Amino acid sequence: MEEFTKKYWKDYQKEIADDNFYYERSCIRQSFFPGSEAAFLKILRDILGKNIIDDPNQHTCTGIGYHSDIVPFDTTMTVVARIFSLMKDHGVNNFIPSCVTSFGIFNEVVETWNHSPEEYEKTKLFLKQATGRDFEIPQNISHASDIIYKYRKELKEKMPYRLVNRNTGKPLRVVEHIGCHYSKLFAKKSEGGMEFPKVLVGMIEEWGGEVIDYPERRHCCGFGFRQYLVMANRGYSVANTKKKFESMQPYKPDFIVANCPGCTMFMDRWQYTIAEMEGKTYDDNKMGIPVLTYEEMAGLLLGFNPWDLGLQLHQVQVEPLLDKIGIPYDPKDKYVGKSGNFLGEPEKPENLVTVYGK
Amino acid sequence: MENKKTVLVIGAGPAGISAAKSLANDNISVTVLEKEDTFGGNINNWAKLFPNFKDAGEVKSSLIQNFVNNQNIKIVYNKKVTELKKHNQKWIANTSDGEVFESDAAILSTGFKVFDAQYKEELGYGIYPNVITSVEFEKMYKNGKILTVQGSVPKKIAFLNCVGSRDEKVGNHYCSRICCIAAVKQAIEFKELYPQSEAFIFYMDIRMAGQFYEELYRKSQEKHGVVYIRGRISETSSTIDKKVQIKAEDTLAATPLRMTVDMLVLMIGVEASKSTTILSKQNNIDGPYGFAKSKDIHTADNYSNENGLFLAGSCKRPLTLTETIADGKSAAISVVEYLKQTK
Amino acid sequence: MKNWGFKIPDSRTLDLDKEDLKLYNKIVEKVPSARRCIMCGMCSATCSAANHTNFNFRLVHHKFRMGMFESLASELDKCMLCGKCRMLCPRGVNTRAVIYNMRIILDNMYYKNI
Numbered sequence: 160m161e162e163f164t165k166k167y168w169k170d171y172q173k174e175i176a177d178d179n180f181y182y183e184r185s186c187i188r189q190s191f192f193p194g195s196e197a198a199f200l201k202i203l204r205d206i207l208g209k210n211i212i213d214d215p216n217q218h219t220c221t222g223i224g225y226h227s228d229i230v231p232f233d234t235t236m237t238v239v240a241r242i243f244s245l246m247k248d249h250g251v252n253n254f255i256p257s258c259v260t261s262f263g264i265f266n267e268v269v270e271t272w273n274h275s276p277e278e279y280e281k282t283k284l285f286l287k288q289a290t291g292r293d294f295e296i297p298q299n300i301s302h303a304s305d306i307i308y309k310y311r312k313e314l315k316e317k318m319p320y321r322l323v324n325r326n327t328g329k330p331l332r333v334v335e336h337i338g339c340h341y342s343k344l345f346a347k348k349s350e351g352g353m354e355f356p357k358v359l360v361g362m363i364e365e366w367g368g369e370v371i372d373y374p375e376r377r378h379c380c381g382f383g384f385r386q387y388l389v390m391a392n393r394g395y396s397v398a399n400t401k402k403k404f405e406s407m408q409p410y411k412p413d414f415i416v417a418n419c420p421g422c423t424m425f426m427d428r429w430q431y432t433i434a435e436m437e438g439k440t441y442d443d444n445k446m447g448i449p450v451l452t453y454e455e456m457a458g459l460l461l462g463f464n465p466w467d468l469g470l471q472l473h474q475v476q477v478e479p480l481l482d483k484i485g486i487p488y489d490p491k492d493k494y495v496g497k498s499g500n501f502l503g504e505p506e507k508p509e510n511l512v513t514v515y516g517k
Numbered sequence: 518m519e520n521k522k523t524v525l526v527i528g529a530g531p532a533g534i535s536a537a538k539s540l541a542n543d544n545i546s547v548t549v550l551e552k553e554d555t556f557g558g559n560i561n562n563w564a565k566l567f568p569n570f571k572d573a574g575e576v577k578s579s580l581i582q583n584f585v586n587n588q589n590i591k592i593v594y595n596k597k598v599t600e601l602k603k604h605n606q607k608w609i610a611n612t613s614d615g616e617v618f619e620s621d622a623a624i625l626s627t628g629f630k631v632f633d634a635q636y637k638e639e640l641g642y643g644i645y646p647n648v649i650t651s652v653e654f655e656k657m658y659k660n661g662k663i664l665t666v667q668g669s670v671p672k673k674i675a676f677l678n679c680v681g682s683r684d685e686k687v688g689n690h691y692c693s694r695i696c697c698i699a700a701v702k703q704a705i706e707f708k709e710l711y712p713q714s715e716a717f718i719f720y721m722d723i724r725m726a727g728q729f730y731e732e733l734y735r736k737s738q739e740k741h742g743v744v745y746i747r748g749r750i751s752e753t754s755s756t757i758d759k760k761v762q763i764k765a766e767d768t769l770a771a772t773p774l775r776m777t778v779d780m781l782v783l784m785i786g787v788e789a790s791k792s793t794t795i796l797s798k799q800n801n802i803d804g805p806y807g808f809a810k811s812k813d814i815h816t817a818d819n820y821s822n823e824n825g826l827f828l829a830g831s832c833k834r835p836l837t838l839t840e841t842i843a844d845g846k847s848a849a850i851s852v853v854e855y856l857k858q859t860k
Numbered sequence: 861m862k863n864w865g866f867k868i869p870d871s872r873t874l875d876l877d878k879e880d881l882k883l884y885n886k887i888v889e890k891v892p893s894a895r896r897c898i899m900c901g902m903c904s905a906t907c908s909a910a911n912h913t914n915f916n917f918r919l920v921h922h923k924f925r926m927g928m929f930e931s932l933a934s935e936l937d938k939c940m941l942c943g944k945c946r947m948l949c950p951r952g953v954n955t956r957a958v959i960y961n962m963r964i965i966l967d968n969m970y971y972k973n974i
């Protein structure tokens with residue numbers, strides 16, 4: 160497989176900036192995977208020595224509202240323009256969205272401006288009238304996973320752990336899932352193109368893991384904005400994820416890694432939903448398949464404390480994975496907050512096993 | 518003694534061969550420049566020909582009668598023409614190895630190349646080894662067996678039409694004309710080899726615009742039980758046992774479908790060959806999609822807008838072998854007309 | 861099991877690995893001309909029953925061929941076996957025989973226990 164993908168993949172190598180970034184956080188990640196963005200900043204600043212702005216004034220890109228037909232596109236363009244104007248305040252021009260939905264939004268807006276200068280002029284006017292601000296289009300827009308991908312070799316040198324099963328010595332079997340809006344809106348703006356994006360594969364293979372090529376690999380996670388926002392529609396969303404789980408199950412994946420907040424959340428949380436609704440789980444121990452963000456994956460291999468990475472807030476518990484890699488952790492610290500106080504334990508689901516019995 | 522007229526024929530495929538023979542018959546001195554080390558062009562890719570399953574080798578043999586040992590025809594192999602231009606009423610061809618050929622007229626018979634299926638990423642050609650092209654199918658069939666990479670006889674095989682044709686995504690809006698009938702032919706060949714196996718053809722339209730084509734289609738259904746599914750395959754992937762899973766829509770029932778096959782054959786389309794595009798651009802006779810453009814498709818189809826430069830065969834558009842051979846002859850007639858006018 | 865007020869729908873994808881395409885061979889054995897159908901719709905265009913019901917012989921035949929048997933039995937009840945379709949079919953499909961034989965198979969599948 161590899162020989163050919165490499166050849167064709169050359170067509171889809173995009174330019175990824177190398178320093179002086181403005182970081183646009185995701186709306187939902189901080190509550191679902193709270194350690195991921197902190198880990199990203201730490202990796203960039205402390206390990207790679209980059210200048211990256213984490214701006215307290217930043218705000219939503221409107222992505223979820225836009226894709227749910229709540230926010231009109233004119234508004235989205237103006238909101239995006241405001242974020243770009245904040246970036247201008249900081250004197251940097253390489254933009255990194257943390258979220259794949261945002262990545263899609265920013266690219267869509269910039270492409271619109273490039274193709275329709277009148278829209279660009281209109282947005283300039285709107286922003287000026289509303290806020291008195293000016294903005295510039297970033298020189299480079301790369302997704303946060305692009306940055307980690309770009310520096311995967313450098314990071315590997317700093318990593319005490321590998322994606323290898325410590326007991327068997329074999330590579331861990333990893334399911335990678337790419338957010339639709341990473342490459343399906345603009346294939347050219349992705350690493351590797353729409354069908355076989357290389358951004359996560361590159362990390363996994365570099366760090367010792369083996370990527371599972373299962374039949375529904377390219378299927379959407381089911382996020383779908385409107386489909387999950389309305390409770391009555393959620394089955395539709397779950398059905399997509401379920402289709403993926405059923406397809407990957409025979410390959411016995413050790414974990415799933417995704418580069419999109421929505422995908423990571425749904426592939427994690429829907430395992431609980433399916434277990435509680437239908438009693439089904441997709442691993443041998445009824446614990447589910449752990450789902451990591453790429454920053455969590457990188458952070459773990461770099462030796463970050465799993466509880467600092469926020470892994471205890473996942474629905475599917477990660478201890479079996481930590482043991483496979485050989486990452487030490489203290490079960491007593493799992494639910495201790497930053498203040499050092501015990502935060503209390505989450506409720507136990509009926510079917511999904513969340514306590515790792517040793 | 519009269520001064521013998523000279524004509525350069527670029528490309529020794531069926532069109533070039535047939536044109537050269539006709540010209541030689543008219544006592545014109547022909548030089549055929551072929552970029553490969555053998556003649557025949559794309560005919561060499563076929564085992565049997567549609568619609569009558571005639572052996573391609575046999576057709577080639579009868580085609581080259583009076584071609585190879587003709588005293589009026591000089592064939593030069595391994596000569597890739599990089600430049601073709603008119604100079605003082607003469608046509609000058611420069612080759613990649615620095616040789617120069619000169620003549621009173623030139624025929625472009627540089628033919629076609631097949632579509633590179635790697636561009637249709639979603640079909641996984643080059644990634645999943647049991648996804649092959651129609652050209653590879655022919656090669657296997659020539660050797661008498663159609664086998665998966667695992668070495669087993671496919672229990673289920675699917676053919677996908679219009680790969681690289683009728684597809685804006687690869688820049689080819691046109692129909693390649695030969696792949697529908699080739700799929701019917703190959704499906705029958707497969708079923709004759711392995712009657713117990715099943716064959717499926719995924720299509721958008723079945724275009725059977727040739728004599729006996731429709732009859733062959735009918736026979737493939739009735740006699741061989743080839744199943745036709747109307748819908749284009751949107752994605753292939755590998756199953757755990759290394760079969761090919763395909764997704765499509767059964768458009769006749771408005772239902773998405775999924776199935777696993779042991780082998781998928783992509784019916785790759787016809788594109789202008791590189792030489793066709795380069796040489797016609799040099800002479801401002803390039804048409805859409807890099808094919809060469811004839812002066813008038815109805816009445817002067819072998820003429821180009823460049824005086825003394827003629828077009829034969831599938832350098833103009835996708836043609837069947839039957840049409841190509843006839844078109845070579847027709848080009849020769851046009852050349853003779855032209856040479857008479859120029860004394 | 862929990863109920864949050866929504867259900868997880870089954871895939872509506874036609875799975876040709878699972879469906880029993882072999883059943884169609886039984887039709888073909890009896891009516892070889894069935895295979896020649898090119899789904900042109902002339903039969904369903906002229907169909908007497910289709911004028912007053914949503915019966916579509918072409919579609920029923922196609923669905924049977926692809927293994928989508930659900931509801932076909934009751935669909936076929938709408939056919940009056942008038943034979944008009946057979947007079948027109950450009951591929952000479954013995955449509956009435958196709959209908960008749962599909963009914964035998966489907967009746968056994970669906971009406972057996974009534």
Ligand code: SF4
Binds near residue numbers: 683693696698723
């Ligand atoms: S001949 Fe058939 S397969 Fe080929 S491009 Fe035309 S319609 Fe498609």
Ligand code: SF4
Binds near residue numbers: 898900918948952955
């Ligand atoms: S008229 Fe004949 S060929 Fe046409 S759909 Fe009906 S049965 Fe098939």
Ligand code: SF4
Binds near residue numbers: 907908910943944956
């Ligand atoms: S026989 Fe049945 S399907 Fe055919 S025309 Fe009559 S009612 Fe319609």
